[in-house]
Structures are given as structure tokens and as C-alpha cells.
Amino acid sequence: xxxxxxxxxxxxxxxxxxxxxxxxxxxxxxxxxxxxxxxxxxxxxxxxxxxxxxxxxxxxxxxxxxxxxxxxxxxxxxxxxxxxxxxxxxxxxxxxxxxxxxxxxxxxxxxxxxxxxxxxxxxxxxxxxxxxxxxxxxxxxxxxxxxxxxxxxxxxxxxxxxxxxxxxxxxxxxxxxxxxxxxxxxxxxxxxxxxxxxxxxxxxxxxxxxxxxxxxxxxxxxxxxxxxxxxxxxxxxxxxxxxxxxxxxxxxxxxxxxxxxxxxxxxxxxxxxxxxxxxxxxxxxxxxxxxxxxxxxxxxxxxxxxxxxxxxxxxxxxxxxxxxxxxxxxxxxxxxxxxxxxxxxxxxxxxxxxxxxxxxxxxxxxxxxxxxxxxxxxxxxxxxxxxxxxxxxxxxxxxxxxxxxxxxxxxxxxxxxxxxxxxxxxxxxxxxxxxxxxxxxxxxxxxxxxx
Amino acid sequence: xxxxxxxxxxxxxxxxxxxxxxxxxxxxxxxxxxxxxxxxxxxxxxxxxxxxxxxxxxxxxxxxxxxxxxxxxxxxxxxxxxxxxxxxxxxxxxxxxxxxxxxxxxxxxxxxxxxxxxxxxxxxxxxxxxxxxxxxxxxxxxxxxxxxxxxxxxxxxxxxxxxxxxxxxxxxxxxxxxxxxxxxxxxxxxxxxxxxxxxxxxxxxxxxxxxxxxxxxxxxxxxxxxxxxxxxxxxxxxxxxxxxxxxxxxxxxxxxxxxxxxxxxxxxxxxxxxxxxxxxxxxxxxxxxxxxxxxxxxxxxxxxxxxxxxxxxxxxxxxxxxxxxxxxxxxxxxxxxxxxxxxxxxxxxxxxxxxxxxxxxxxxxxxxxxxxxxxxxxxxxxxxxxxxxxxxxxxxxxxxxxxxxxxxxxxxxxxxxxxxxxxxxxxxxxxxxxxxxxxxxxxxxxxxxxx
Numbered sequence: 061x062x063x064x065x066x067x068x069x070x071x072x073x074x075x076x077x078x079x080x081x082x083x084x085x086x087x088x089x090x091x092x093x094x095x096x097x098x099x100x101x102x103x104x105x106x107x108x109x110x111x112x113x114x115x116x117x118x119x120x121x122x123x124x125x126x127x128x129x130x131x132x133x134x135x136x137x138x139x140x141x142x143x144x145x146x147x148x149x150x151x152x153x154x155x156x157x158x159x160x161x162x163x164x165x166x167x168x169x170x171x172x173x174x175x176x177x178x179x180x181x182x183x184x185x186x187x188x189x190x191x192x193x194x195x196x197x198x199x200x201x202x203x204x205x206x207x208x209x210x211x212x213x214x215x216x217x218x219x220x221x222x223x224x225x226x227x228x229x230x231x232x233x234x235x236x237x238x239x240x241x242x243x244x245x246x247x248x249x250x251x252x253x254x255x256x257x258x259x260x261x262x263x264x265x266x267x268x269x270x271x272x273x274x275x276x277x278x279x280x281x282x283x284x285x286x287x288x289x290x291x292x293x294x295x296x297x298x299x300x301x302x303x304x305x306x307x308x309x310x311x312x313x314x315x316x317x318x319x320x321x322x323x324x325x326x327x328x329x330x331x332x333x334x335x336x337x338x339x340x341x342x343x344x345x346x347x348x349x350x351x352x353x354x355x356x357x358x359x360x361x362x363x364x365x366x367x368x369x370x371x372x373x374x375x376x377x378x379x380x381x382x383x384x385x386x387x388x389x390x391x392x393x394x395x396x397x398x399x400x401x402x403x404x405x406x407x408x409x410x411x412x413x414x415x416x417x418x419x420x421x422x423x424x425x426x427x428x429x430x431x432x433x434x435x436x437x438x439x440x441x442x443x444x445x446x447x448x449x450x451x452x453x454x455x456x457x458x459x460x461x462x463x464x465x466x467x468x469x470x471x472x473x474x475x476x477x478x479x480x481x482x483x484x485x486x487x488x489x490x491x492x493x494x495x496x497x498x499x500x501x502x503x504x505x506x507x508x509x510x511x
Numbered sequence: 512x513x514x515x516x517x518x519x520x521x522x523x524x525x526x527x528x529x530x531x532x533x534x535x536x537x538x539x540x541x542x543x544x545x546x547x548x549x550x551x552x553x554x555x556x557x558x559x560x561x562x563x564x565x566x567x568x569x570x571x572x573x574x575x576x577x578x579x580x581x582x583x584x585x586x587x588x589x590x591x592x593x594x595x596x597x598x599x600x601x602x603x604x605x606x607x608x609x610x611x612x613x614x615x616x617x618x619x620x621x622x623x624x625x626x627x628x629x630x631x632x633x634x635x636x637x638x639x640x641x642x643x644x645x646x647x648x649x650x651x652x653x654x655x656x657x658x659x660x661x662x663x664x665x666x667x668x669x670x671x672x673x674x675x676x677x678x679x680x681x682x683x684x685x686x687x688x689x690x691x692x693x694x695x696x697x698x699x700x701x702x703x704x705x706x707x708x709x710x711x712x713x714x715x716x717x718x719x720x721x722x723x724x725x726x727x728x729x730x731x732x733x734x735x736x737x738x739x740x741x742x743x744x745x746x747x748x749x750x751x752x753x754x755x756x757x758x759x760x761x762x763x764x765x766x767x768x769x770x771x772x773x774x775x776x777x778x779x780x781x782x783x784x785x786x787x788x789x790x791x792x793x794x795x796x797x798x799x800x801x802x803x804x805x806x807x808x809x810x811x812x813x814x815x816x817x818x819x820x821x822x823x824x825x826x827x828x829x830x831x832x833x834x835x836x837x838x839x840x841x842x843x844x845x846x847x848x849x850x851x852x853x854x855x856x857x858x859x860x861x862x863x864x865x866x867x868x869x870x871x872x873x874x875x876x877x878x879x880x881x882x883x884x885x886x887x888x889x890x891x892x893x894x895x896x897x898x899x900x901x902x903x904x905x906x907x908x909x910x911x912x913x914x915x916x917x918x919x920x921x922x923x924x925x926x927x928x929x930x931x932x933x934x935x936x937x938x939x940x941x942x943x944x945x946x947x948x949x950x951x952x953x954x955x956x957x958x959x960x961x962x
Contacts, residue, residue: 488840
């Protein structure tokens with residue numbers, strides 16, 4: 061009976077564990093979990109902090125009992141200290157500091173990521189928060205409950221920053237969002253990012269773009285945040301959400317290679333360079349299906365897919381990771397912003413000849429009540445007609461997310477933009493149009509290419 | 512300058528006209544429209560009759576002026592009487608009975624369909640309605656406005672019947688729905704059709720399934736509807752919604768071939784057997800992409816696609832109709848029911864070795880407020896693993912329609928069920944799960960096939 065050891069108890073690790081048990085019920089699976097919260101949805105923390113979710117325990121994708129009932133052995137509050145591939149062992153330390161060595165036949169590393177610490181003076185101040193782990197969530201939750209802050213500065217207009225601007229506003233806190241670039245949500249093109257910024261403003265968030273935060277210091281009982289262009293705001297708390305970097309401290313001494321983003325190098329079977337050592341999730345480089353090369357793009361949905369592949373292969377399977385398309389979605393107040401594939405500049409850099417077209421289209425027949433305008437950008441290759449990417453911003457009731465998924469399947473299958481018009485999509489007046497908005501965008505792109 | 516003549520002013524005809532002008536701005540395009548309502552969304556009639564849409568004029572996809580501004584010449588209230596392919600002319604009669612001959616270089620027939628008249632005694636009674644044309648809609652609307660009926664019998668539990676049961680209930684009318692089969696919405700499998708039936712009951716509709724309506728007669732000021740199994744209901748009005756048949760009276764004398772459903776035979780370029788005569792929409796047989804043969808499946812979304820192809824080819828283009836996948840969706844009260852592809856029995860009949868699996872899955876992470884259960888059925892080919900079809904029923908806020916479209920794109924590209932798990936679909940807790948419900952269904956299918 062082979063032993064699969066998994067280091068990391070979040071999305072990648074638990075997906076690997078459950079998949080391994082599913083495809084090979086005879087295998088022995090152990091997961092080393094740094095905290096007491098295996099398989100928690102850290103993506104859900106903003107919605108607990110907002111008050112939309114009453115109990116943090118509900119954030120568990122699965123309960124520990126349910127995981128163990130699948131035959132997965134959990135080592136909670138254990139930290140891996142070292143991997144010795146030559147001996148096929150890992151050293152772990154429990155909460156009491158007791159160390160022991162665990163032998164493995166195959167190993168999956170799913171150590172995730174840690175918040176990036178931008179070059180801002182004073183980040184060690186009390187009142188400055190990051191949001192990554194359940195412990196980070198508890199710390200921020202306590203501060204909100206105990207000190208009832210009335211103002212907050214959120215640094216970084218990415219997914220977490222946007223969700224937290226929404227969450228803190230829901231709690232009655234006056235939020236200032238600071239973004240280095242000219243528009244928030246820089247995974248979308250500026251015209252769409254601006255719409256997201258407007259949604260923030262509409263809900264009372266002060267949006268400061270083009271500002272580099274330089275320092276934070278305590279003055280009286282409060283924080284003073286300063287930045288470029290004379291930015292200076294006094295606030296009760298500050299949240300730094302400027303991205304993450306892979307957590308790879310464990311691998312350096314084990315001979316596991318990392319790449320230019322510091323993430324673990326893996327192939328599409330999720331194998332590292334070290335025999336019988338797999339890695340998955342936010343600690344690895346991710347194969348990009350459209351670029352046909354690896355990138356660093358840490359996302360929960362990707363971690364699940366990679367974990368599933370690593371778990372299957374770790375017990376003798378032959379699964380292959382299909383690759384990321386860069387699909388992402390975020391809900392900000394009543395707006396949903398989503399994208400998949402390459403943007404114009406990315407496509408150009410990858411050697412394509414991109415053309416990008418933006419349209420507005422109703423999500424359903426405008427005669428039926430509740431129609432919302434969708435803002436859709438489509439990028440395709442001018443010379444071949446191939447679809448390269450799409451971005452949509454629209455009301456949360458306008459099925460933005462699944463419309464981006466329609467594009468995602470088309471990208472996955474290397475479809476041409478024009479071919480989208482041939483697909484028999486569903487139509488009823490309360491939900492769409494005879495040509496769905498996705499197809500109206502495709503038609504606009506085809507016409508723009510012709511002219 | 513070539514002249515494209517189009518007979519029929521609904522979805523297929525107008526799509527053909529606009530596309531012809533788009534690809535060849537030098538062409539001369541005339542559309543013969545039987546009534547005064549070119550390009551009206553007859554799919555929208557139930558929502559006007561329900562009171563959700565205030566003004567019937569809003570049902571126009573485009574205004575007549577907008578169509579003419581695109582260089583399309585409209586002959587309103589003109590009826591085509593004959594086509595003479597040898598002379599390349601069509602005879603049309605205007606509202607005053609004046610006849611004239613119009614020459615064409617190419618012709619597109621888009622005469623649509625008419626309601627099927629089931630074998631029920633007494634259908635000619637006043638108070639018995641069909642719903643197909645704007646005139647049908649006006650007649651029913653007048654009756655609702657003038658006589659304020661308090662009860663109605665709807666015969667037929669398909670799309671129109673369901674939408675009208677919803678519409679009449681919204682007006683405070685007590686509705687009895689009668690369906691011949693054991694469950695309504697027979698385009699879905701019975702377990703899902705039953706859910707739709709329950710939604711009707713929840714909103715006060717009496718659902719009588721397994722009943723063949725046999726007759727309707729006037730007694731006092733009311734109608735008495737009788738049927739099999741002792742069915743007998745007294746009511747103020749009756750709506751017959753038991754499907755349609757192609758309107759092909761015009762083509763018999765012109766040598767245009769029709770097939771076993773009485774619909775015009777066309778190839779994928781939308782050409783009939785007669786040179787320079789194209790046909791599109793509800794009057795033609797439709798190429799089914801999965802069956803690789805023609806079927807009769809009249810739908811607005813299909814009519815638009817076929818019209819676009821006919822219009823492009825009618826002015827010298829070389830477009831090909833991609834084929835239907837059988838994708839359909841209907842909203843009934845707060846439920847949406849949708850399907851795409853083949854069902855188990857259809858697949859078996861077509862020579863596949865189908866396996867169908869049904870699951871329940873939340874539309875988004877259940878910890879986030881407002882999660883709804885989706886009921887998903889996936890059909891795939893057991894021997895090859897190929898996806899063959901999918902059906903989903905769920906709350907109207909649960910993105911049912913676009914989730915079926917994700918399956919539709921996968922069907923279009925002949926994907927395997929397992930491959931759906933490799934697609935990078937969008938994830939955020941308020942809108943989906945790390946594995947979207949579509950993928951959970953795919954995984955359940957893959958496991959069922961393995962065991």
C-alpha cells in the first residue's frame with residue numbers, strides 16, 4: 061500500500077487527497093495542515109468580514125470529519141520543516157514543537173502563497189492588515205468587532221481589495237481604495253476597470269488611482285497613510301492587498317526547482333524536477349493553454365484542478381492539467397467583472413496580431429423588465445480569426461460569469477470568433493436575445509476585422 | 512445590381528435581409544411582410560399578455576424605419592400568392608387585393624409556421640385561442656381586457672403553454688394546464704419536467720397531466736372542456752398551444768421540395784432544390800449537428816441563424832449553417848428550465864450508447880447568501896466518453912441558461928464529458944464554486960461510467 065503525503069491543507073492539497081482516494085481506494089493519504097482549518101475557502105473571507113456570512117465555520121468546503129471519512133488522514137497544526145527526497149521523508153513539527161519524520165512514496169507540495177509585502181514604510185504598525193489565512197481573517201474580524209473603526213484604507217484594487225472595499229463599506233466603514241495604476245482591476249482593460257471604479261464611487265468608496273502608497277505611521281490613535289501625488293489620508297485601519305508570492309521556503313534545500321516568479325516548476329502532470337515529488341496550487345508555475353508556456357497565476361479554481369491532477373498521478377494515474385485560460389471573476393457591490401484569455405497587449409507580446417472590439421449589449425430583450433447593459437470586449441487574432449480573449453462587466457443579475465465561461469470553452473477549443481455565431485445558444489426573452497450578447501460581440505469583432 | 516426578394520417578415524426573413532445588406536451593400540433587398548409588424552418578437556407575446564410589458568410596440572426587434580434605413584425595402588400587408596421559378600418572379604397581393612408580379616434574382620422563403628390544430632372537437636368556438644401571430648396576440652389581449660375572464664384552460668405544456676400559464680396567473684386568472692404526457696415540458700426528461708410542474712402548482716396552476724383533450728363546447732356563457740380520464744372543466748377561455756407546423760402553402764406549385772414533417776428541404780447553405788431559391792426559419796427542416804441529419808425544430812434563435820446564412824448566400828456569399836443542437840430554455844415563474852443536445856432515448860435511437868446521470872448542485876458556494884440548487888442531467892456516450900446532452904432546472908437567478916450554453920459550446924466542439932473538468936471556468940463564491948456545477952455534473956457522469 062503506497063503512501064501519498066501532501067503538504068498543505070488548502071484547495072490544492074485537499075483536492076489531491078480526495079482525488080487520490082477516489083481513483084485508488086487502497087492508497088494511504090496524509091495531509092499536513094499548518095492550521096486547524098483544512099479545506100477552508102479563504103476566497104470566502106471577505107464575505108464573512110462583510111457580515112454576509114454569519115459563521116466563519118461555514119467557510120469550510122468540507123468538514124474535517126467528512127474529509128477523514130473519505131480515508132484521508134489529517135495532521136492538523138503541523139508544519140513541514142524539511143523534505144529529504146533521497147530518503148523519501150518529510151520532517152514535520154506539531155503545535156507543541158515535537159518533530160518527527162514521515163516517510164512517503166509520493167509527495168504533493170501544496171504550500172500555497174503568502175501576501176506580497178510592497179515597499180511601504182511602516183507595514184509592521186498595529187492596524188495594518190493582510191488577508192490570506194484564516195488567522196489573518198480572525199485578526200481583522202477582531203479588530204472590526206472590538207474597535208469599530210469608522211474608516212479604512214485598502215491598498216490594491218485587485219480581487220481581494222475590491223471585495224474588501226465592498227465588505228468594509230457594508231459594515232458602515234468609510235473606505236479609501238488606493239491603486240497604483242490608472243484604473244482598478246488591472247486584469248481588465250482600463251475602459252472596463254473604470255466601470256468598476258465607478259461602481260465603488262457609487263457606493264461611497266473614495267477611489268484614488270495612480271497613487272503609490274509610500275508609508276504608514278501612527279499619529280495619535282490613528283494611522284496616517286501617505287503616497288505619491290500628495291496622497292495623505294488619516295484612517296483607523298489599513299488593509300494591504302497587493303497580491304501574493306509563492307510559499308516555497310520548504311523546497312530550496314530539497315533540490316526542487318523554482319522559476320522566475322519564485323514558484324515551483326512543474327510539468328502538466330504536476331511533477332517537479334524531483335522524482336515522486338508533485339506540486340500544485342498557488343506555490344507553482346501554471347501552464348497557460350493559450351500561451352503554451354508557464355506563468356504565475358494563483359487562483360483557487362486552478363488550485364483545485366492542479367490538485368486533482370497531482371493527486372491522481374501521485375497514486376499511479378496519468379492525468380494532465382488542461383491549463384489555465386486566465387479566467388477570473390469578481391463581484392463588486394452590484395457589478396460583476398470577468399475575463400478569460402489574453403488581452404490585446406498580452407496577445408501581441410505572445411506573437412499574435414490582436415484586434416480588440418468593445419460593445420454594449422443588453423443581457424436580455426430590453427422589452428422584458430430588468431434588462432441590464434453588458435460591456436463586452438473581445439480580442440481575436442486578425443490574421444487567423446482565432447478568439448484570444450474576452451472581458452465582460454455588467455450587473456450581477458446579468459449572467460456575466462457564465463457568459464465569460466461560454467468564451468472560456470470556445471478558447472479551450474481554439475475556436476474562431478466567427479464560429480461563436482454558429483453555436484446554438486439558449487434563447488428566451490427574459491434571459492437573452494436571439495443572438496446572445498456573446499454573439500453580438502463576436503459579430504462586431506468580425507465586422508471590425510473586415511473593415 | 513441584383514435583387515434579393517424575401518417572403519416573410521419575421522426572424523428568418525429580416526435576418527436574411529439585414530445580413531444581405533451588410534455583406535453586399537450594392538444589393539437590392541425587398542421583404543414581403545404579411546402584416547404590419549415586421550421583425551416583431553412573437554416570442555415576447557406572453558410577456559405582453561401577462562402585463563409585464565406595457566406596450567406591444569416594444570416587442571419590435573427593430574422599428575420599420577430602422578430596417579428601411581438599412582436599405583431594406585418593406586412591403587407591409589402584402590401576401591405572396593405564387594412563386595414562378597422558371598420566370599424568377601413572385602406574385603404578391605396588397606391589402607386592397609391588388610396583385611402584382613415581382614422579379615427576383617434570388618429568393619428567400621421565410622414563411623414561418625402556423626399553429627398545429629389538434630383533433631379536438633369545437634376548436635372554432637369563440638373563446639378558443641391560438642397564439643402565433645401579432646393578430647393572435649391582439650385577439651387574446653382584447654378578450655382579456657374586455658371580458659376579464661377569471662379562469663382559463665391551457666392545452667399543451669410546452670414553452671408557449673408554460674409561459675401563458677404563468678402570464679394568465681399573473682393577471683389573476685385561475686389556470687388549468689392540460690398535458691397529454693405524464694409531465695409537462697416534454698423536451699426535458701420526466702424528473703425535470705416534474706419540477707416544472709411543481710413550480711406551476713406552487714403558483715396556483717392546476718396541472719392535469721396524462722389527459723388528452725377531446726372537445727370543447729359552449730354552455731351558457733362559458734366553455735366546457737372535456738378529455739380523457741374523465742377530465743371536465745368549465746372555463747372562461749381556452750388557449751391551444753400544442754405546437755406548430757410549417758407554413759408551406761406557397762411552395763407546392765413552385766416545385767420546392769418538402770420532407771416528412773411537411774417542411775421545406777434545404778441544405779446547410781439554406782438552398783432548396785430549386786436554383787436561386789433559399790429558405791430559412793420555421794418553414795424548413797433544420798440540420799441537427801449531433802444527429803448529422805435534418806429534423807423539424809422551429810425556434811427563433813435558429814431562424815435568426817438560418818436567415819443570416821440565407822441572406823449572405825443570397826447575395827453571393829458562401830456561409831454554412833452550423834446546425835442546431837436543440838438548445839432551448841424557458842422561464843416559468845421563478846424557475847428556468849433549459850436543455851441542449853440529445854436525451855437518452857434520442858441518443859440511443861441515433862446509435863449512441865448513452866448514459867445519463869442526474870445530480871443536484873448549488874449554483875454558488877452555499878455559505879454565500881442566495882444559493883439555489885440546480886438539478887442537472889448529463890448524457891454522454893458510454894463507449895467514447897463523448898458529451899451528448901445536458902438539461903438543467905433551477906431558480907431564475909442561478910444562471911441556468913448560460914450554464915446550458917457552456918454545455919452547448921462543448922457539444923458544438925464534440926468534447927468529451929471528462930474534458931469539461933479541464934476547462935478554466937470562472938469562480939467567485941457569490942457566483943459559482945471552484946468546480947462549477949457544470950463540472951460537478953461532469954465528474955458525477957465520469958464516476959458513474961467507471962463504476
